Amino acid sequence: MNFDFSDLTIASAQAAMERGDYTSEALVSALIARIAEKDAEIGAYLTVDEGYALDQARAADAARAEGRQGPLLGIPIGIKDLLNVEGQPCTCASRILEGYASPYDATAVARLRDAGVVFLGRTNMDEFAMGSSTENSAFRVTRNPADTERVPGGSSGGSAAAVAAGEAMATLGTDTGGSIRQPAAFCGCVGLKPTYGRVSRYGLTAFASSLDQIGPMTRTVRDSAILLGAMAGQDPMDSTSLDVPVPDYCAALTTDLTGVRLGLPREYFVDGMDAGVLARINEAVEICRKLGATIVDVSLPHTEYAIAVYYVVATAEASANLARFDGVRYGLRAEGATDPIDMYGKTRAQGFGPEVKRRVILGTYVLSGGYYDAYYLKAQKVRTLIRGDFEKAFEQCDAILTPTTPTPAFKVGENINDPLKMYLNDVFTATANLAGIPALSVPCPVAGSELPVGLQILGPAFGEELVLRVGHAYQSKVEEGN
Amino acid sequence: MRYLTTIGLEVHVQLKTQSKMFCACPTGHGAPPNTLVCPVCLGYPGAMPVMNEEAVHLTVVSGLMIGSHISEFSKFDRKSYFYPDMPKNYQISQFDKPLCEGGSVTITLDGQDKVIGVTRIHLEEDVGKSTHYAKSSGVDFNRAGHPLMEIVSDPDMESPEEAYAYLQALREILLYAGVSDCNLEEGNMRCDVNVSVRPENQTELGTKAELKNLNTQKGVLNSLYYEVSRQTALLERGERVVQETRRWDPDKGITTSMRVKEDAHDYRYFPEPDLLPVVLPREQVEAWRAALPERPRARRTRFVSEYGLPEYDAGVLIASREIADFFETAAGLAGNAKGVSNWIMTEVMRVLGDDACTLSALKLTPESLAELVKLVDSKTINMPGAKAVFEVLVDRGGDPRAIVEEKGLAQVSDTGSIEAFVDQAMQENPQSVEDYRNGKKAAAQFLVGQVMRLSRGKANPQMVGQMIADKLGVE
DSSP states (O other): OOTTTTTOOHHHHHHHHHHSSSOOOHHHHHHHHHHHHHHHOOOOOEOOOHHHHHHHHHHHHHHHHTTTOOOOTOOOOEEEBBBBBBEEEETTTTTGGTOOOSSSOOOOHHHHHHHHHHEEEEEEOOOOGOOSSSSTOOOHHHHHHBTTTBOOOSSSSSHHHHTTTTSSSSEEESSSSSSTTHHHHTTOOOEEOOOOBBBTTTTTTSSTTTEEEEEESSSSSSHHHHHHHHHSSSSSTTTTTOOOOOGGGGGOOOOOOTTTTEEEEEGOTTTTOOOOHHHHHHHHHHHHHHOOOOOEEOOOOGGGGGGHHHHHHHHHHHHHHGGGGGGSSSSSSOOSSSSSSHHHHHHHHHHSSSSHHHHHHHHHHSSTTTTIIIIIIHHHHHHHHHHHHHHHHHHSSEEEEEEESOOOOOOOTSSSOOOOOHHHHGGHHHHHHHHHHEEEEEEEEETTTTOOEEEEEEEEEOOHHHHHHHHHHHHHHHHHHH | OOOEEEEEEEEEEEEEOOEEEEEEEOOOOOOOOOOOOTTTTTTTTOOOOOOOHHHHHHHHHHHHHOOOEEOEOOOOOEOOOOTTTOOOSSSEEEEEOOSSEEOEEEEEETEEEEEEEEEEEEEEOOOOOOEESSSSEEEOOTTTTOOOEEEEEESOOOSHHHHHHHHHHHHHHHHHHOOOOTTTTTSEEEEEEEEEEEEOOSOOOOOOEEEEEEEEEHHHHHHHHHHHHHHHHHHHHOOOOOEEEEEEEETTEEEEEEEEEGGOOOOOOOOTTTTOOOOOOHHHHHHHHHHHHOOOHHHHHHHHHHHHHHHHHHHHHHSHHHHHHHHHHHHHSSSSSEEEEEEEIIHOOOOOOHHOGGGSSOOOOHHHHHHHHHHTTTTTSOOHHHEEEEEEEHHHHHHHHHHHHHHHHOBBBBBBHHHHHHHHHHHHHHHHHHHHHTEEEEEEEHHHHHHHHTTTTTOOOHHHHHHHHHHHOOO
């Protein structure tokens, strides 16, 4: 069986398996072979458990033979290495969790397992999801399949690169400040950060608890809709997951945008933006207008504070979330410690990379006695203003269009010694996490050697249907043109 | 120079819930180490807390019992510090929005009532337990995540005795509320004490020490005796008291420094992002308030006024809600409250003490005790007979009347039968008859005893005494 991995989608593979063109086992075997061929160059995966994946594929085939159906039955996907899958590693790309095997399934993982999904392997990432280039992985560099001199973005860089390189048709990522959308934009795939509370965070190794969300990374908007539908919904294990009905996201996917008001926030179209990015976004806006959408100008006046607020809130929460990695119960324990404090110090010094240490120190600082009001409390107040910006904007429009990132993918090593420049990668994406709203990145068509560019579509809380509809209509129109 | 003492207590109480504070693991003592654990209470990557609503209920009930203001909006916070027995290296606790604020506990010392203010009650999770060996240490996380309520008093106590009385009164209230077993020895009630001393002419409080490791109620009292005298001696020598945390050593009977204020933790509190705020609708709180049990002090007062019991009896009976409930049911049925109280305070308490068990473990019911009291009151049986019936009721239960029948314990009040025994006793003991005639009361007791012996305990002793007196013409 020959597969065209550059074109394979969940929907097309499912249709093929339903027709009996091939089995899940054949599909998974072919993907494993593809990974073996490509991944030495790309570095998208940290581990691929062939036996585990093939067992699941055969089980899915057996279920199908007994009459079971479903959009995800037998579909292999890659999982970012900070989501817990029972019995599998979950390193978070950190030395401190090397050798750790998870005792349980994350809720999103369990729901996909129930839907018949095959877990292909664990994708690379920035350590504990802290980074925008996947260069902070303790284990390997991931390269952008569009240009292997360049980074795939981050922190879900492995998940994006796997989809872009045809090493998976879909993967799961997590997004705290843009970690799904920015690598999706850099690699040229679709990435969705759902509304905060839409998908359970139970089993997502927390970076910043009030910002983290699990989301799909796919080739098409439709595939993201399929995966979201399978993962979404309230979970008794996550008190912050919300009791909002899960609609049929695929049913919302139309190719017409008549009556839809799309806002362009002037704060996201700034001087110094990459000319190519600006040109692609302007073309995308025109396409949406032609599909029937009304384009309106909106303002999100507190945007300029988003990065500062984000790096206070996220590091504060991270400093507490990562305190549990201490060598007492699991993971790395440094040798030769003389007492518990010495053990913590040595274990964390050896186990964490420099970016994680930087953020833990920052977060510890902003929560310290005497600084809390000036940093954390102030940041939360500004966060409320940023959320208010979006609420006001959504009175004038139904969804908002922006570039996902101000520039296309940068070169490996280019920003690694300049954390501030690296942090600015999140400038257009972190606002959605701070406001808790859904945001989708859809690839814009680029010519020849041009680097991928992402169009970001933001919607109001629980407005995934509309966001996906806009993304699908745009993507369909673009692909029609090709 | 006289010195004044100021004491405040922080009491930690393990709540009596089925499951832990933030996960479904069962609560319980005595299980093998690390068997009552899961990813949540072990702080595994990705695990998240879910609030135990029963723990919130029990905390609010505790607050209502002492007249706290119940917060309609409350929240959890992370309290960060590294310690091996703390799985996440932060404790989920409540910082600035506790469930209960204010309230008070009244104590009585030397007949004087005093109101001790309570600052707040908040809810948090317990930590694990470390055990140290020669070359290594182990941590048992079974206790980690057990719901823990912290009750912080105002610095209102002025002597070790007041602190002790506060702890007793608080414990009594919490036992009444049924929120905890409140056993200091088992660790489900733990106490930290803040204490300072100052010269009587000084208005601002002295420098305080915080005492830890007070595992018994006596420990609270004795550590305070020691610490007050230690601080007083320092001041008398013109030295300064250092603000520090001190550990009580019950074997040596002294406190020793654990850490000074400069080493104090910066807990870096911030709101727990994994949990939603706790919003308690007024109606819910009012429903809980309406279902509160009577407070122990109110019950003591009522026992005196309603049942005509002496203060002492009332105090003993209300100390346990179970016993007080038992008393009320039995007294209502027997129509003789003092009679029921006497039985409980002597025989029932003796059995409970001997067997180290609770009332519910006995076969004795309030109904059967009431019946027994009625049998005595109607002179159907005498006291020795009643005690024999009581033993049966404790061991195997049943209907007291049936037991009286079965054992042939009914008292003989038939004049003819008694007269025969009286005549026999008088014939056999002429000296006693003579002595009684001459006014020796003890001789009368002896003769009654002889009649009881002859009747195998069944004669009504009052009738016997009267008959002997009549026969001898003695008043």
